[in-house]
Amino acid sequence: DTEVTQTPKHLVMGMTNKKSLKCEQHMGHRAMYWYKQKAKKPPELMFVYSYEKLSINESVPSRFSPECPNSSLLNLHLHALQPEDSALYLCASRTLGLTGRSGYTFGSGTRLTVV
C-alpha cells in the first residue's frame, strides 16, 4: 500500500460547526504532516508529527487542532473556522532516518469551504 488516504474529499461547514479531517497511511511512515494550500500558492505547513508526537506547529490558530492517535492515523479537528480558512488541506507522510532523502507522499486532499 503506497497511498495516503484522506477523507472527506470535500467538506462544507458553517462557522459554528465542528468537523474533523482524517488521514491514513500504511507505509510505515513515522512522520506525518498537515498542509494548507490556497489557490495558485504553494502548500503551507501547519503541523508535523514525528513518531506520533507533535514536533512542529507553525503558529496555527487554535481553531485547528491536530491529533495523531497512532502511527497510521492523523486527524485535524476544526472548530469555529472563518471563511478565509477555505482551502485545500493536504496530508503527507514520509519515512524517517534516511538522511533526509525521502520525499513526501501526499494524500489527495480535502477541499474545505467555510460558509
Add this chain to the structure above:
Amino acid sequence: QKEVEQNSGPLSVPEGAIASLNCTYSDRGSQSFFWYRQYSGKSPELIMFIYSNGDKEDGRFTAQLNKASQYVSLLIRDSQPSDSATYLCAVNPRPGTGTASKLTFGTGTRLQVTL
C-alpha cells in the same frame, strides 16, 4: 531572499519541445531536492528527486543538480499537453536525524504545453 525560488511562469512550450524548469535555493547545507507536479485542484505528485550533483534521468524527465551554484532544474523532453501543470521545487534543508524536518517549497512554475 526566499529560501527556494522559482519563476512563476507561465512557461509556454509547444508540444514535442523540451521544457526547462529552474529552481534556486539559499541554504547551502541542503541535501535533497524534489520535483512535484500538481494539476489544478489536485494534490502534488512526486515525479523526481535528486541528491547528487549531476543529472538524473527517468523517462522523459531529467533532474539536474549543481550544489556549487545552488541550482536545481527539471527538463521535460517531448512535452505533451498532459504535462501542463504547476511544478513545485522542494528542498530538504538538512539531513534527517530522526526528527521530521520539513520540505521547503518554491512557489511553483506553471507550465503550458501548446498544440
